[in-house]
Amino acid sequence: MTPLLEVRDLKTQFFTREGVVHAVDGISYSLDIGRTLGVVGESGCGKSVHALSIMRLIPNPPGRIVAGQILFEGRDLVSLPEKEMRKIRGNDISMIFQDPMTSLNPVLRIGTQLTEGMRLHLGMGKKEAEARAVELLEAVGLPEPRSRLRDYPHQFSGGMRQRVMIATALACEPKLLIADEPTTALDVTIQAQIIDLLQRLQERFGMSILLITHDLGVVAGLSEDITVMYAGKIVEQAPTAELFANPQHPYTEALLASIPRLDEAGRKRLANIPGLPPDLVEPPPACRFHPRCRYVTEECWTTEPSLEPYDGGPEHLVACWHVRDSREDA
Amino acid sequence: MFKFVLRRILWSIPVLLLVIFLTFLLMKAIPGGPFTGEKSVPAEILANMNAKYGLDKPWYEQYFRYVWHALQGDLGVSMTQKGRTVLDIIGTQFPVSIHLGGMAFGLAVLIGVPAGIVAALKHNTWIDYGAIFYATIGWAIPVFIVGPVLILVFALKLKWFPTSRWEGPEYWVLPTVTLGTALSAYFARLTRGSMLETLQQDFVRTAQAKGLPYRTVVLRHVLRNSLIPVVTQAGPLLGFVITGSFLTEFIFSIPGLGRSYIFSVSNRDYSVVMGLAVLLSSVIILANLVVDIIYGILDPRIRYE
Numbered sequence: 001m002t003p004l005l006e007v008r009d010l011k012t013q014f015f016t017r018e019g020v021v022h023a024v025d026g027i028s029y030s031l032d033i034g035r036t037l038g039v040v041g042e043s044g045c046g047k048s049v050h051a052l053s054i055m056r057l058i059p060n061p062p063g064r065i066v067a068g069q070i071l072f073e074g075r076d077l078v079s080l081p082e083k084e085m086r087k088i089r090g091n092d093i094s095m096i097f098q099d100p101m102t103s104l105n106p107v108l109r110i111g112t113q114l115t116e117g118m119r120l121h122l123g124m125g126k127k128e129a130e131a132r133a134v135e136l137l138e139a140v141g142l143p144e145p146r147s148r149l150r151d152y153p154h155q156f157s158g159g160m161r162q163r164v165m166i167a168t169a170l171a172c173e174p175k176l177l178i179a180d181e182p183t184t185a186l187d188v189t190i191q192a193q194i195i196d197l198l199q200r201l202q203e204r205f206g207m208s209i210l211l212i213t214h215d216l217g218v219v220a221g222l223s224e225d226i227t228v229m230y231a232g233k234i235v236e237q238a239p240t241a242e243l244f245a246n247p248q249h250p251y252t253e254a255l256l257a258s259i260p261r262l263d264e265a266g267r268k269r270l271a272n273i274p275g276l277p278p279d280l281v282e283p284p285p286a287c288r289f290h291p292r293c294r295y296v297t298e299e300c301w302t303t304e305p306s307l308e309p310y311d312g313g314p315e316h317l318v319a320c321w322h323v324r325d326s327r328e329d330a
Numbered sequence: 331m332f333k334f335v336l337r338r339i340l341w342s343i344p345v346l347l348l349v350i351f352l353t354f355l356l357m358k359a360i361p362g363g364p365f366t367g368e369k370s371v372p373a374e375i376l377a378n379m380n381a382k383y384g385l386d387k388p389w390y391e392q393y394f395r396y397v398w399h400a401l402q403g404d405l406g407v408s409m410t411q412k413g414r415t416v417l418d419i420i421g422t423q424f425p426v427s428i429h430l431g432g433m434a435f436g437l438a439v440l441i442g443v444p445a446g447i448v449a450a451l452k453h454n455t456w457i458d459y460g461a462i463f464y465a466t467i468g469w470a471i472p473v474f475i476v477g478p479v480l481i482l483v484f485a486l487k488l489k490w491f492p493t494s495r496w497e498g499p500e501y502w503v504l505p506t507v508t509l510g511t512a513l514s515a516y517f518a519r520l521t522r523g524s525m526l527e528t529l530q531q532d533f534v535r536t537a538q539a540k541g542l543p544y545r546t547v548v549l550r551h552v553l554r555n556s557l558i559p560v561v562t563q564a565g566p567l568l569g570f571v572i573t574g575s576f577l578t579e580f581i582f583s584i585p586g587l588g589r590s591y592i593f594s595v596s597n598r599d600y601s602v603v604m605g606l607a608v609l610l611s612s613v614i615i616l617a618n619l620v621v622d623i624i625y626g627i628l629d630p631r632i633r634y635e
């Protein structure tokens with residue numbers, strides 16, 4: 001069976017005055033129908049750029065997909081004409097964004113913004129689309145949905161707006177939902193509600209989810225698999241339980257160590273990884289993590305480690321010369 | 331909404347009273363009076379004249395008397411133009427100024443706003459650069475250069491339009507272009523900047539992510555948002571262009587208010603100056619009110635309370 005989404009050696013770059021930004025630098029993975037893949041990594045490592053590449057919404061200029069394939073149901077989105085791509089956006093693949101305060105148009109009614117996708121892709125009339133909009137708002141847990149269709153975004157709280165965004169994204173029953181930091185801008189209690197909501201909606205609608213976040217705590221409950229990105233590359237990928245129990249890459253270890261404990265809830269941030277995220281214009285040679293890595297040796301900055309199955313089986317991949325087990329053996 | 335308009339109109343009353351008061355003080359501060367001309371007038375006659383117009387009374391009495399009459403719709407008679415009331419002067423000249431100002435404003439909006447929109451949509455192409463060039467040059471060249479150059483080329487050389495006066499459509503063209511050029515440049519720059527900013531907004535990306543055609547994204551999501559700042563600035567500009575066309579009126583010998591204004595100030599025709607001050611303030615207050623109403627229609631976050 002072909003996977004729903006297969007990304008092959010994707011490279012996306014920005015051609016700026018300061019130089020070429022290698023935002024996404026050759027990543028590959030696949031996602032099956034109905035599954036959830038978490039993409040984690042520090043801010044600036046290329047998570048959003050990779051998601052916008054799938055949507056073919058990289059601002060051009062300055063950005064461009066320079067290499068690779070994005071196979072969606074076997075079709076390569078990279079080479080798809082814009083007109084065909086428009087039929088996929090919002091229809092087969094939807095996206096929700098980080099900041100629900102700015103992602104909705106302030107001068108249009110929620111109803112308009114919620115129904116325009118349905119009217120476009122499903123050819124619904126106004127009445128029909130509004131009826132469905134009410135159902136969707138109910139599904140995302142918005143109280144009194146019918147009367148709220150005529151409200152404007154500023155009349156909703158942040159959490160409610162994100163629910164509206166999710167309802168909008170689900171309007172055409174997409175096969176793939178890309179959620180780019182869907183909870184980052186929200187209060188902690190609301191974060192948990194939104195994650196919970198996504199889980200219930202996935203059970204109901206059956207879509208696959210690409211869940212992007214810099215917070216491993218957020219992906220833990222929702223994703224079956226996790227991909228760890230660092231500086232435009234994938235450094236480790238594994239089923240969630242395996243990754244948490246048996247992390248091999250020093251960067252993954254550091255990320256796990258920085259997950260806040262329950263009693264610290266509300267103060268989530270990445271701590272204790274010394275050094276700054278790398279410059280993507282002139283990234284460090286070979287392994288990009290080596291300037292910040294405690295286990296660095298000569299080969300780390302001379303030869304790039306490739307993403308390879310780690311002993312545990314074909315599901316756990318890691319790109320490192322000093323995976324944890326080899327360190328412990330040594 | 332109705333309450334809002336009513337409150338704004340009520341608010342304009344103290345504002346107008348203040349304008350009258352300040353104008354009053356300023357006029358009193360200028361040495362001389364309406365009857366101090368080149369030829370010396372016998373003291374007796376001067377006293378008579380002053381008494382006739384109430385100028386012999388203390389200033390506060392003059393002020394209250396003026397306000398009292400103004401409230402009844404009587405702005406007095408001209409002190410230098412025999413037999414003409416202030417309302418009469420305004421009545422014949424103001425329509426000309428409104429006409430010129432309105433046409434210039436319309437021209438500026440019709441050219442400036444679309445130019446700004448197209449420039450932003452074609453960002454960093456030669457169309458954009460052309461619009462930036464126009465916006466910079468158009469704004470920088472003053473009316474007293476644009477006017478004479480237009481007269482020279484289109485009236486004297488090509489003889490397409492008359493050089494001066496205000497007697498029919500062919501007379502309207504050059505003054506309108508003269509007054510409208512700078513304003514259209516201003517609108518172009520304002521609209522372009524606002525469009526570029528809106529195009530960067532997150533909700534535009536959301537709209538694109540829905541698969542909407544670019545045309546729909548621009549028309550439905552970008553345009554209205556980017557016109558909000560343009561509209562907020564349009565109010566003062568509308569007042570400015572209707573009242574501030576004096577230089578253009580002068581260049582083309584147009585019988586608008588500009589002429590009266592210059593004439594009455596230099597002759598200390600107190601009642602005409604006062605009348606014009608009240609009129610111009612009212613126009614600006616009204617223009618701002620209209621803009622606030624449009625603003626509220628465009629932006630639902632604005633509530634009239």
Ligand SMILES: Nc1ncnc2c1ncn2[C@@H]1O[C@H](COP(=O)(O)OP(=O)(O)O)[C@@H](O)[C@H]1O
Binds near residue numbers: 044050062
């Ligand atoms: N429009 C752009 N122009 C230039 N560089 C960009 C642009 N968008 C993103 N980048 C760069 O791409 C890199 C990855 O960004 P992004 O994918 O947004 O990171 P994140 O993982 O936090 O989502 C960053 O270095 C960022 O500066």
Ligand SMILES: [Mg+2]
Binds near residue numbers: 047
């Ligand atoms: Mg991001």
